[in-house]
Amino acid sequence: MILRGSIDDKNQLWVPITVAGEYGQQKISALLDTGFTGELQLPLQIAVPLGLKLVGVASYKLADGSVSQQMLFSASINWGTKTRLVTASVVMDAEDVLMGVSVLHGYVLLVDFQQKQFVIKEPGTDDPQVGDVTQSPALKS
Amino acid sequence: MNESNQENRFNLEDFSKKSEAFYNLIKGQLEPKFKGKYAALDFESERYWIGDTPTEALTKAKKEFPSKLFYFLQIGSPATFNIQSIISRSCLKPKYDFAW
Numbered sequence: 407m408i409l410r411g412s413i414d415d416k417n418q419l420w421v422p423i424t425v426a427g428e429y430g431q432q433k434i435s436a437l438l439d440t441g442f443t444g445e446l447q448l449p450l451q452i453a454v455p456l457g458l459k460l461v462g463v464a465s466y467k468l469a470d471g472s473v474s475q476q477m478l479f480s481a482s483i484n485w486g487t488k489t490r491l492v493t494a495s496v497v498m499d500a501e502d503v504l505m506g507v508s509v510l511h512g513y514v515l516l517v518d519f520q521q522k523q524f525v526i527k528e529p530g531t532d533d534p535q536v537g538d539v540t541q542s543p544a545l546k547s
Numbered sequence: 548m549n550e551s552n553q554e555n556r557f558n559l560e561d562f563s564k565k566s567e568a569f570y571n572l573i574k575g576q577l578e579p580k581f582k583g584k585y586a587a588l589d590f591e592s593e594r595y596w597i598g599d600t601p602t603e604a605l606t607k608a609k610k611e612f613p614s615k616l617f618y619f620l621q622i623g624s625p626a627t628f629n630i631q632s633i634i635s636r637s638c639l640k641p642k643y644d645f646a647w
Contacts, residue, residue: 441631443621445601461605462587462617463563467626475563478619480605493601493619495628506628508585508600 409486409526411438417519421505421526424484425494429457431484434503438515441469442506446481446494452503453496456481461493483509486528557616565590566618578623585627587617601627 411421412435419438424431425448432452444464458479467473481494492509514527569590570577577586577595587596587604589612596611598604601619608617620627 439630439632442628444628444630447630460616461609462619463559463566464601464619464627465563467629469631473626475559477559478601480602491602491606493605504630504632506630508602511600 407487407528407531409528411524411526413517413519413522413524419517419524421485423505425452425456425503426482426484427453427456427458427479430455431482432456436503436505439504440507442504443508444495444506445492445508446483446506447500447504448481448494448496449500449503450496450498453479453481453494458494458496464493464495466495485509486526488528562616563618569593570618570620574622582623584622586620586622588620589615589617597622 409421411419413419420435421438422433423436424433425446426432432455434452436446444466448458458481460477461480462478463475464478465473465475476495479494479496481492482489483492510526512529515524516527517524566588569588570586573595577597581597585598585601585604587598587601587608589595589608592612594608594611596604596607596617598607604619605617608615
């Protein structure tokens with residue numbers, strides 16, 4: 407399946423997903439952050455009502471080079487044809503949900519910033535059928 | 548199996564130190580074979596599980612220890628994850644030491 411999202415005025419990529427925990431689920435737009443190597447980062451106000459399960463600890467290296475330890479939770483995301491588990495960190499003073507590149511393992515991401523569109527090809531999808539995005543010579547192998 | 552790290556108090560700093568000490572013992576055998584992959588570590592049982600993603604490592608670990616907490620890392624990397632869009636922030640430097 408081909409998944410689509412939107413590109414905003416700042417050229418940020420947003421994807422619609424549903425995040426679920428033990429107590430509930432919520433439809434959200436996640437910011438696809440290619441500078442984030444993890445899976446998901448959730449603001450506290452979104453994470454708490456979902457009832458995410460604590461699964462461990464991970465270390466995070468931030469842009470200033472500092473490293474901090476954070477609790478890591480397990481969440482379920484419904485995205486495209488798949489419902490899958492991901493790990494998620496929870497932060498207190500953020501507003502946006504960040505989706506990191508580990509979620510895209512096995513996927514193909516094609517971005518056309520000129521046309522303000524992008525597509526994500528799920529694993530196992532044969533013919534992308536993504537219109538102009540795949541017609542770009544720069545995106546052909 | 549013993550799941551004692553689930554008992555009443557959880558100290559993130561102590562848990563991380565013990566997990567990293569365990570990793571230092573095994574990194575010589577992991578890094579040549581699994582560099583860039585993710586590992587879920589359990590220092591108590593001295594076990595680890597490898598995956599292409601953190602969730603893949605977690606799923607393997609949970610099959611053997613459904614309720615344990617694990618320490619996650621990217622093999623051969625100084626931190627589990629990088630976040631280039633965030634600079635140092637108080638919310639990312641919590642002090643966890645609480646009754647669980």
